[in-house]
Amino acid sequence: MNVLLGGLVIFATFVTLCNASCYLILNDVVPGESTKECTDLKGNKHPINSKWRTDSCDICTCQEKEISCCTLVATPVGYDIHKCQKIFNKEECKLTVVEKKNPHKTCDVSAWIL
Numbered sequence: 001m002n003v004l005l006g007g008l009v010i011f012a013t014f015v016t017l018c019n020a021s022c023y024l025i026l027n028d029v030v031p032g033e034s035t036k037e038c039t040d041l042k043g044n045k046h047p048i049n050s051k052w053r054t055d056s057c058d059i060c061t062c063q064e065k066e067i068s069c070c071t072l073v074a075t076p077v078g079y080d081i082h083k084c085q086k087i088f089n090k091e092e093c094k095l096t097v098v099e100k101k102n103p104h105k106t107c108d109v110s111a112w113i114l
Helices: 002-017
Strands: 022-026 037-039 045-047 051-053 058-062 066-071 075-077 084-089 094-099 111-113
Touching: 045 058, 075 094
Parallel strands: none
Antiparallel strands: 022 066, 037 045, 051 058, 058 066, 075 111, 084 094
């Protein structure tokens, strides 16, 4: 029991330290029946092997056993958080980093995480 608990603590630590950019939603599968569609988190139905983009800029794919979704948005890291701020453009699924005092001026970003 202690080994299992220790393993879960280690797993939880790694999950919180990593930048999770993809996730799965399991389908309700009835044994012996074939699935022809997936239901997303908003209750929308999607045919097997279809792809779509969510309002939160994820690209999702409906598969027989699950929906897999990954973000399209790269997250900026390594910029001056005191001088600059992130601005999200939902139509372009893009974050930009601009100065707080002058939002028309972009800030230098050393790295982006997808």
